[in-house]
Amino acid sequence: MKRVRILLVGVCGYGGNYVKEIEENDIPDTExxxxxEVRDDVYELFPVLKEKNIPVYKNLETFFEANPDGVDLTILSTPIHLHYEQIRFCLLKNSNVLTEKPVCTSVKGAEQLLEFEEKCGRFISVGYQLNYSRDILALKKDIVSGRFGEPLSFKALHAMRRGRNYYMRNSWAGRIEINGCKVNDSPFNNACAHQFQVMTFLLGNKMNEAAELKSVEGEVYRGNAEIENYDIAAIKAHTLSGVPILYYTAHALKEKKLGPYAEYKFSKGTVYFGRKQDGQDILEYIYVGNDGEVINYGNIDKGLRLQKLYDSIEAVRYGVHPVCTVQCAIPHLYAVEELAREKIHEISKEYVNIHYENDDTFYEVKDLKNILTTCYVQECLVSKIEAFHVL
Ligand SMILES: NC(=O)c1ccc[n+]([C@@H]2O[C@H](COP(=O)([O-])OP(=O)(O)OC[C@H]3O[C@@H](n4cnc5c(N)ncnc54)[C@H](O)[C@@H]3O)[C@@H](O)[C@H]2O)c1
Known part of the structure; x- marks a missing residue:
């Protein structure tokens, strides 16, 4: 079995999950x-790294100088505006790359990465974890095979409350631009990206492809007056083949979370997640055919929490490409860029509650749960509903 050498880049945010995974599970034939990591307190935060004598470097250059034989897999969990250059650097050092999402900050950059990946003969996999989940892959297999007929329309709703501590954790959260680079950070590009991206993934013609989008329109609002970008979005996109995709997301919410809910309509039936047509709450993907057939994808073992890590290790070993390619990341990135053209509507202070809880501060738009849920049910943008003109 080929021993897979791994480099972790950026471990004090989401990247800490990879350290914990490796600490808790002795993954065979890996090191x-x-x-x-740029921070100085890595060993204090992760004593296991010291115990295992794993050296910490300040940048990629010094790591590769000290390790001229390189590594087989680099895992990037760094700020999104660093991904492009870091991916290129690692590919040039002959390493495969698993990068956290989004793959970079522009469609143009992603297309260049695709070309570069091809030239270097190493893979770039992207960390949209739903794409690696075995229930979703089984669902996609059924969609691609035509089992449910033609896709007619897809929609999803996923909102999570996020407060000042979330936005203050780094220099780029909630920002449109940082150091001249458009990061477009928002719930749509970051914490709630997955439910939109997975719709494009499920609509892809092949298992490792996402459906391209031909149009994206939407409405964006800012409830939290402290941030630069929007924190509420309603999006209507169309795939190249004309399937509408609707998505609703927000951080300026009173409830800790709302959804995820999803409904994917096909000519032969509908796939539900979160809530079925009879109002029953469900935590799995369930297909209900017009002829009464029911398929519960919850019966399928989803795989591991960080399946993307394990799949990338296996891909190195067997010389294959993990399922979430750069192409799979492009339609979401395209939608993020298109939505960035929309004017951000500031929500007037009288409709926003400022709420303090556990040393955190939350901007909560009144009635937002009802607003997003109504739009989701009625399949329209917020401005189409007269009662919500307060926004
Ligand atoms: N898949 C998911 O569910 C998920 C969830 C959260 C974040 N993410 C993604 O993970 C990435 C990181 O997000 P975050 O919220 O942890 O960001 P963050 O800015 O809070 O943390 C990034 C980490 O990278 C380090 N870092 C910064 N510059 C560096 C450099 N030049 N070299 C090495 N390390 C450097 C920081 O010190 C920090 O430890 C983003 O791409 C984000 O979208 C994915």
Missing amino acids: VTGVV
């Missing part, structure tokens, strides 16, 4: 050759 963490090193960590690259």
